[in-house]
Amino acid sequence: MSGHESTYKPGNAFTKWLDSRLPIIRLASDSFIDFPTPKNLNYWYTFGGILAICLAIQIITGVILAMHYTPDVTQAFASVERIMRDVPFGWLMRNIHTVGASMFFLAVYIHMFRGLYYGSHKAPREVLWLLGCVIFFLMIATAFLGYMLPWGQMSLHGANVIVNLFGAIPLVGESIKAWLLGGPSIGNQTLQRFFSLHYLLPFMIAGVVILHIWALHVPGNGNPEGVEVKDVEKDTVPFHPYYTVKDGFAIVVFLIIFAVLVFYLPNVLGHADNYIEANPLITPSHIVPEWYMLPFYAILRAITFDIGPIQAKLLGVIAMFASIGVLFLLPWLDTSKVKSMRYRPVARQFFFAFVAAGLMLGWCGASNPDDPVFPSLKGADAIVVEFTDPDGTKGTVTFKEKREIDAYEAGDAFQEQKIAEGATGVTLGTQTAKTFTFLHLAQILTGFYFAYFLIILPLLGLRETPKDEPESIHKAVLAGKRGSAAAATE
């Protein structure tokens, strides 16, 4: 509601003098004190404020950590530990910064799902949504760069996996890779540029956050009912003190969870391998990104097939970037005129399915793609004996006896018999029983992820019959008070 009349009155000679030269107090007053805010915002709407706090916490702790950190491959690992051991309260700064990254992403995911549910991406707030997507993309980049800095095994090998993805891009891939790494492979120069960029990007995020808030204040807040403010008197309350106190309460509750992790479980969201100093010669058996990137990692790994001339590796990279890129198109993919899913009974069910798919993609990203999703449903692996007869013919015999031990004993006996017959190259191995693996699950979920944006949302907007929206926020609130059907879904 940038159109709302300014109510700021300078109280003394100095503020009058300043107001006619740089009306900065007026700006702050109009934006954060008098700003008319719909009175029906629920706690899901507090995550914007929570995210601002998260960014501030990350920047403050990050600046302090940078005073003590050494971006050098021979010293980085030890310098992080020195911060934990010898810098006064360095352990606190570092724990807040690492746990803070997780809390930041937890909050941003809830914030994004909230936007998706209440139609915050729809006219007149498309630019607001796009700026949010830019912030999310910058956050991923910043987190990825920052994970390199402790110079542990996951730092190095995780960065290697991701940067190698760019190598899959035709023609320019190798050049982009070399440009990112600052050379043919990860080395000191890579660590230094990652450190430099990790320090730069948060300030770019802060800049886009200012635009994000600006774009919020032009059309004003959305709200859970999805109808616009009609009567400022009846539908809104001033931001302060109504929402400063409500956001304040939510922020403090969020900080309590934050503090529990910082003080009691600082490493539980991390990976133990990252406390082993980076060694390019030893690759960890199970390279996984931080939890907040797992769904995208699952999408990347789900593409194991070529389509035409495009190879699986490149296709996976395209799918991973498209899974974030599609968010930028959402305002035009979602064709429904009704904003809030409270009044979209069918879309609502698909929304919950989408949230579940996102969580399960995270599970797939954390699991070994070849592992069975339901180990108890997996049949016994068969025993396979391979051999080459003395006359040179190769053969394999498979043993699938019902009792596992029978299959093995039959295979073992057969193996000995073949050896006695003079066959060479006799080996006893296994053939994995066919089962539903995490790869299959990830492929289905990836399909659903894209279908949700590209098929379900565009079609539903045209075909779904929404429920009747309330006339105004004020009426919806009153109806809710009386417990009538309109707001019963709440």
Next chain:
Amino acid sequence: MTIFRTLAAGLGALALTLSAQAAGGAKHAHAPDDGWPFAGPVGQLEMDSVQRGYQVYREVCSSCHGMDLLSYRNLGEKGGPYYDPAYPNANDNPMVKAFAASDEILDPIPNDAGDHDYRPARTSDPFRTPYANKQAARAANGGALPPDLSVITKARGDGADGSGASYVFSLLSGYPDSDEISTRTGDDGLNVNYLRFNEEHLHGTLVQPAGQYYNPYFSGDTGAQWDGDPRHVPEGGFLAMAPQLIEGRVEYIDGTEASVEQMAYDVAQFLQWAGDPKQEQRKALGLPSILYLLLLAILLWFSYHRIWRNVDH
């Protein structure tokens, strides 16, 4: 809306469980029977045990494993095993000085002639390292590099409190008993050590490669050495470290009986301290911080209700 809430609340919980992936085929490490005294929000390290653990480290582990991130002074700092309130500056602590002085190190600063002399360590020096460099360490250990133990308790386990100490405890006390290992003469005339497994599925023999020792808690792959059903291979792997903690290997200064379990317990707790020497301070600051936030939350909750009392929303 209730589903929405439940789902979103589940997001955090699921994220927690997701990040804890099981490492490949090793047996799951376990805490001692009575648990760890330092576990939980109010748990504290048992300093007698940390002191005994340091004795085990000095007399056993330190002949192969360095601890580059630790200095002698750390032993006497707040939260350390030899902290004494009478000596707020750990460099004055006589115990710490005595420990440092009993180790001889190569002075990193050259003398007037430009040579490096050996001298007794000072409290400010890092722990004495057993080898001059990684090459020397490998050469002395059949090609295997004994890992630095400074943060070993953080570098193992799943990040949960005490999981790394449980790994150290389980590994050190988890080698098969010597009577479980048999010896036969191989085709090449050399002796081969092997273990027999006689369980329902796990049925066969596991041959220990020369200079390697089987441990069910060590993450690795036993498939290549397994003569038996390939679908059921023994958990664990082979490591170059022979069982070190043999009954009575150290004689504890405080008279505690040095059983294998006791030594493993003590050294695991010492390494737990070493991996995170500020854990006592961390936990001590947690409760007041959270109480403060709780109080603030309660005040804000009542303010919220008071401010909104005349507004329908």
